[in-house]
Amino acid sequence: MSAVNLTTKIAVLGGGQLGRMMLQEVSRYHLNIAILDPSLEAPAAALAYQFEQGDFKDYDTVIQFCADADVVTIEIEHVNLEALKELERQGKKVFPQPAILEIIKDKGLQKQFYQERGIPTAPFRLVEGDLADHVDFFPCMQKSRTGGYDGKGVYPLKSVGDIDNALPGPSMLEKWVEFEKEIAVIVARNETGETAVFPLVEMEFNTEANLVELLFCPSQVSSDIQQKAERLAIQIANEMGIVGLLAVEMFVTKQGEVLVNEVAPRPHNSGHHTIECCYTSQYEQHVRAILNWPLGSTELIQPAVMINLLGAKSHAGKAHYEGLEEALKHPGVYVHLYGKSKTAPYRKMGHVTVMNPSLEEAKQVARELMNHIQVVSVDNSK
Ligand SMILES: Nc1ncnc2c1ncn2[C@@H]1O[C@H](COP(=O)(O)OP(=O)(O)O)[C@@H](O)[C@H]1O
Numbered sequence: 494m495s496a497v498n499l500t501t502k503i504a505v506l507g508g509g510q511l512g513r514m515m516l517q518e519v520s521r522y523h524l525n526i527a528i529l530d531p532s533l534e535a536p537a538a539a540l541a542y543q544f545e546q547g548d549f550k551d552y553d554t555v556i557q558f559c560a561d562a563d564v565v566t567i568e569i570e571h572v573n574l575e576a577l578k579e580l581e582r583q584g585k586k587v588f589p590q591p592a593i594l595e596i597i598k599d600k601g602l603q604k605q606f607y608q609e610r611g612i613p614t615a616p617f618r619l620v621e622g623d624l625a626d627h628v629d630f631f632p633c634m635q636k637s638r639t640g641g642y643d644g645k646g647v648y649p650l651k652s653v654g655d656i657d658n659a660l661p662g663p664s665m666l667e668k669w670v671e672f673e674k675e676i677a678v679i680v681a682r683n684e685t686g687e688t689a690v691f692p693l694v695e696m697e698f699n700t701e702a703n704l705v706e707l708l709f710c711p712s713q714v715s716s717d718i719q720q721k722a723e724r725l726a727i728q729i730a731n732e733m734g735i736v737g738l739l740a741v742e743m744f745v746t747k748q749g750e751v752l753v754n755e756v757a758p759r760p761h762n763s764g765h766h767t768i769e770c771c772y773t774s775q776y777e778q779h780v781r782a783i784l785n786w787p788l789g790s791t792e793l794i795q796p797a798v799m800i801n802l803l804g805a806k807s808h809a810g811k812a813h814y815e816g817l818e819e820a821l822k823h824p825g826v827y828v829h830l831y832g833k834s835k836t837a838p839y840r841k842m843g844h845v846t847v848m849n850p851s852l853e854e855a856k857q858v859a860r861e862l863m864n865h866i867q868v869v870s871v872d873n874s875k
C-alpha cells in the first residue's frame with residue numbers, strides 16, 4: 494500500500510458525467526486531476542481544476558496530455574489504446590491497464606475471455622459475413638463487437654425477417670437469454686490486489702430504449718445468487734488483474750443461474766446511488782484503487798433507488814427540465830444534472846437517487862418522480 498500522496502497528478506481521458514461525478518466525489522482531497530475531452534461543454538469541464546480540449550481518440554493528443562501525469566485513467570473506454578500502451582511502456586501507471594481495455598472494448602474478445610476461464614456466460618458466435626448463415630442460432634442478440642453503448646450496439650434477431658435491419662460490421666451473436674433479472678456488481682481492485690465489492694443492484698429496463706430505467710439496492714435476489722454474483726465479479730477482476738473499478742452486468746435466469754453479460758472498466762450507471770447511499774462512492778473508490786490507497790467501506794447506509802433522467806423521446810435541442818420542484822419536496826431525494834446544454838431522445842441528462850429506510854417507499858417515490866420529471870427541449874430544433 495502506498496502512502497497517501499496528494500500531489501500525484503491524475504490524467505483522466507473523458508469528461509462526461511462519470512468524470513464529473515468523480516471530480517465531485519474526490520474534491521475534498523484537493524487532488525491534482527486534469528480532464529481531457531473534445532467538448533468545452535463536457536459535463537466535467539466546469540468542475541475541473543485543469544481541463545484540456547482535445548480528442549482522446551487521437552494518439553498525439555493523449556501522449557501530450559498525459560506527459561506530466563503520474564497516473565492515467567479513463568471514464569470512457571473508447572480512447573486511443575496505442576497511446577495508453579506507449580505511456581505504460583514509458584513507466585506511467587495506466588489504470589485500468591490498456592491490455593484489459595483492449596479485451597473489454599471488443600465484446601467478442603470479452604466473451605472469449607469468459608469462455609476460456611469457465612466463467613458462466615451465454616453461448617455466442619463471432620460473425621462477419623451473412624447473418625442468414627446463422628439462423629440456426631436464432632433467437633439471439635446481435636452485438637456490435639466495438640463501439641456500442643447504452644443499447645445502441647445491440648439488436649435482437651428473432652427470425653429471418655429481422656436480418657434486414659441488423660447491425661452492420663463484425664458482430665457477436667449471443668443466444669437469447671430469458672432472464673428473470675438483470676443485476677450488476679461493482680468491484681474495486683487496487684494495485685496491491687485488495688478487492689472490495691459494492692452491494693448488488695437490481696435493474697429494471699426500459700425495453701423500448703434498451704436502457705436501464707430504475708435501479709435499486711439492496712437487490713431482492715436470494716443470498717445464494719448474491720454470493721455467486723459477488724464471487725464472479727471478484728474472480729473476473731482478479732483474473733484480469735484490473736486496477737480500478739470493474740462493473741459486472743449479469744443476468745439471473747429462471748433456473749437461478751448467474752450469467753455474465755458484459756463488464757465496464759470504470760464507474761458505472763448502476764453505481765450512481767453509491768454517492769449518497771454507501772459509505773464510499775464508486776467514484777471515490779475508483780480513485781482510491783488507482784492511487785493504491787486503502788479501499789473504502791462499500792456498505793449500504795440506506796436502501797436506494799436510482800432513475801436516469803433521459804431526454805424525452807421526441808425532443809432535441811436546448812434542454813429544459815420540468816417537474817424538479819416535485820423532486821425537491823421529498824426528503825432523501827438527490828437530483829443530479831449533468832449540465833449538458835442539449836437534450837436528445839434518451840440521452841442521459843441526469844439522474845435522481847431516492848434514499849429511504851424502506852425500499853418499497855423509495856421505489857414508490859422514484860416512480861412518482863419518473864412521471865413528473867421530463868427533460869424536454871424548448872426550441873425542439875433537430
Ligand atoms: N443475450 C441477451 N438476451 C436477452 N437480452 C439481452 C441479451 N444481451 C443483452 N440483452 C439486453 O440488452 C441490454 C443491452 O445489452 P448490453 O450487451 O449490456 O449492451 P450495452 O453496451 O448497450 O449496455 C441488456 O442490458 C439486456 O437488457
Ligand SMILES: [Mg+2]
Pocket residue numbers: 742755
Ligand atoms: Mg450493458
